[in-house]
Amino acid sequence: MQTLHVTHPLKNNEIPQQNTVLIMGFFDGVHKGHQQVIKTGVDLAKKNGLKSVLITFDRSPRVVYQHVQNFKYLSTEARKQELIQQLGVDYLYFVEFTEDFATLKPQEFVDEYMIGMHAKFVVAGFDYTYGKRDIANMDTLPKYSKNKFQIVTVPKQTFDEEKIGSSSIKEMIEDNNIDEANELLGYDYQNSGTVVHGLQRGRTLGFPTANLSVGKGELIPSIGVYATRILVNGKWYDSMTSVGYNITFAENTGVTVECNIFDFDEDIYGNEVTLQWVHYLRGEIKFSGADELIDQLKKDRENSKSFLFDK
Ligand SMILES: Cc1cc2nc3c(=O)[nH]c(=O)nc-3n(C[C@H](O)[C@H](O)[C@H](O)COP(=O)(O)O)c2cc1C
Ligand SMILES: Nc1ncnc2c1ncn2[C@@H]1O[C@H](COP(=O)(O)OP(=O)(O)O)[C@@H](O)[C@H]1O
Known part of the structure; x- marks a missing residue:
């Protein structure tokens, strides 16, 4: 897959020269609903000897249209790229979603980003919109298409009769429900980060x-303790992770994400790691002291190991 970062307006050398199947959407998290849209586009491209091109943006349109501050994403650009690549897409375009781009009228958007990209098919989910916020949707797309491409609308994908959507998955992640979020994502949710110094108490606890x-x-998932996997120096390890305020010791350090890695003894300060959240174990508890906390950590380790082993 080839990835391009482009700014509006597109320059001629950035436009694919072959005929294409365009897959349109923001695709935060690339969940099972998104996967269905993307697979539909990839299959269509293969069947028709066309290139599949996925057009997404470098930031959520909500950040620009609704001025949402501190928007939290389910996938970074790098992660989105990885997930989309796994689905067999030929070209991935990240279009810079500037204020200028955001003012494009539906017909301008269709002319430049669909017809201009040599689309023979445009594939998107049932609730896809384009052009200035919410003014054009899949029902109105035939009107703008000038009969240059066919339109494929992928119907709502559901789980327990609810729409699979990035917003509901985020709510689950923020509400101790990582297990269901993982189910809807189709993979175990992950974060990436750098290992930083803490208060160096962990080692004195034996954890x-x-x-x-x-x-x-x-x-980041809600406050609590989780069975996790962590990628360190190219290798996955089983582990358990706490997201919390360290309320037993009440140092007012703010929320920390702390991972105890099983069968591991290396100095990894400064390392870039990836943490995969597999299962929610329990909430954060205020213990009467270190001994009680240690007893609980031993139980958490056993619970994590058996859960991770079964998976
Ligand atoms: C799996 C796990 C579960 C934890 N659960 C709790 C808890 O319920 N309550 C709490 O106050 N601290 C909890 N902690 C946080 C410990 O208090 C913290 O790791 C320890 O104070 C070490 O801090 P340091 O990394 O700053 O040295 C947990 C840590 C881990 C790894
Ligand atoms: N099994 C392990 N799990 C996590 N970190 C480990 C492990 N073994 C060694 N380390 C190293 O020790 C550090 C954690 O020790 P700790 O006493 O908790 O210090 P800090 O408070 O700075 O996190 C980690 O950042 C890592 O470099």
């Missing part, structure tokens, strides 16, 4: 914890 500084725009 050293790699403290993660997670990228600002990434959504």
Whole structure:
């Protein structure tokens, strides 16, 4: 897959010269609903001897249209790229979603980003919109298409009769429900971060914890303790992770993400790691002291190991 970052307006050498199937959407998290849209586009391209091109943006349109501050994403650009690549897309375009781009009228958007991209098919989910916020949708697309391409609308994908959507998955992640979020994502949710220094108490408890500084725009699961996997220096390890305020010791350090890695004993300060959230174990507890906390950590380790082993 070839990835391009482009600014508006597109320059001629950035436009694919072959006929294409365009797959349109923001695709935050590339969940099962998104996967269905993307697979539909990839299959169509293969069947018709065309190139599949996925057009997405470098930031959520909500950040620009609704001025949402501190928007939290389910996937960074790098992660989105990885997930989309796995689905067999030929070209991935990240269009810079500037204020200028955001003022494009539907017909201008269709002319420049669909017809201009040599689309023979345009594939998107049932609730896709384009042009200035919410003014054009899949029902009105035939009108703008000038009969230059066919339109494929992928119907709502549901789980337990609810739409699979990035917003509801985010709510689950923020509400101790990582297990269901993982189900709807089709993979175990992950964050990336750098290992930073903590208060160096972990080692005295017999449970050293790699403290993660997670990228600002990434959504972190709610306060609690989780069975996790962590990628360190190219290798995955089973682990358990606490997201919490360390209320037993009440140092007012703010929320920390701390990962105790099983069967591991290396100095990894400064390392870039990836943490995969597999299962929610329990909430954060205020213990009467270190001994009680240690007893609980031993139980958490057993619970994590059996859960991760079964998976
Ligand atoms: C799996 C796990 C579960 C934890 N659960 C709790 C908890 O319920 N309550 C709490 O106050 N601290 C909890 N902690 C946080 C420990 O208090 C913290 O890791 C320890 O104080 C070490 O801090 P340091 O990394 O700053 O040295 C947990 C840590 C881990 C790794
Ligand atoms: N099994 C392990 N799990 C997590 N970190 C480990 C482990 N073994 C060694 N380490 C190292 O020790 C550090 C954690 O020790 P800790 O006493 O908790 O210090 P800190 O408070 O700075 O996190 C980690 O950042 C890592 O470099």
